[in-house]
Amino acid sequence: MRVYLGADHAGYELKTHLASVLSKEGHEVVDCGPHAYDAEDDYPPFCIDAGERVVADPGSLGVVIGGSGNGEQIAANKVVGVRAALAWSVETAQLAREHNDANVVGIGARMHTLDGATEIVTAFLTTQFSGVDRHIRRIALISDYEKRS
Numbered sequence: 172m173r174v175y176l177g178a179d180h181a182g183y184e185l186k187t188h189l190a191s192v193l194s195k196e197g198h199e200v201v202d203c204g205p206h207a208y209d210a211e212d213d214y215p216p217f218c219i220d221a222g223e224r225v226v227a228d229p230g231s232l233g234v235v236i237g238g239s240g241n242g243e244q245i246a247a248n249k250v251v252g253v254r255a256a257l258a259w260s261v262e263t264a265q266l267a268r269e270h271n272d273a274n275v276v277g278i279g280a281r282m283h284t285l286d287g288a289t290e291i292v293t294a295f296l297t298t299q300f301s302g303v304d305r306h307i308r309r310i311a312l313i314s315d316y317e318k319r320s
């Protein structure tokens with residue numbers, strides 16, 4: 172699977188770790204930056220870029236990483252067609268895919284160990300959307316609103 176990664180300084184170490192782990196697992200990882208550690212950088216451009224690339228590449232998924240994951244999720248969700256979920260456990264990551272068909276996950280690197288965060292991201296990447304009618308209906312309501320706005 173193609174996986175787009177975006178972050179900021181707070182997520183830089185985890186992004187680097189994930190790029191290595193996911194590549195070894197056979198994923199095609201696209202690093203949307205930052206490409207060097209800069210303690211003063213800002214997450215929006217990197218997360219918006221990751222979100223745009225996911226939308227332009229159906230079947231791909233995105234991971235946006237910061238200190239909390241909150242701002243990263245907010246930024247990615249500004250891209251039309253992105254459904255970014257903040258996941259803080261394996262279960263919330265799985266539900267983001269099963270119920271919400273999320274195509275981007277936000278992760279708070281300061282909230283987890285590297286291994287713990289990797290487990291959450293792996294759960295997100297390996298879980299399928301359930302395709303259940305009620306979830307399709309709810310996602311369509313969100314998309315309809317997005318198209319009207």
Ligand SMILES: O=C[C@H](O)[C@H](O)[C@H](O)COP(=O)(O)O
Nearest residue numbers: 181237238239240241242243
């Ligand atoms: O929601 C935003 C993220 O958690 C950022 O990674 C965080 O705000 C960065 O904080 P600071 O600039 O204090 O390192």
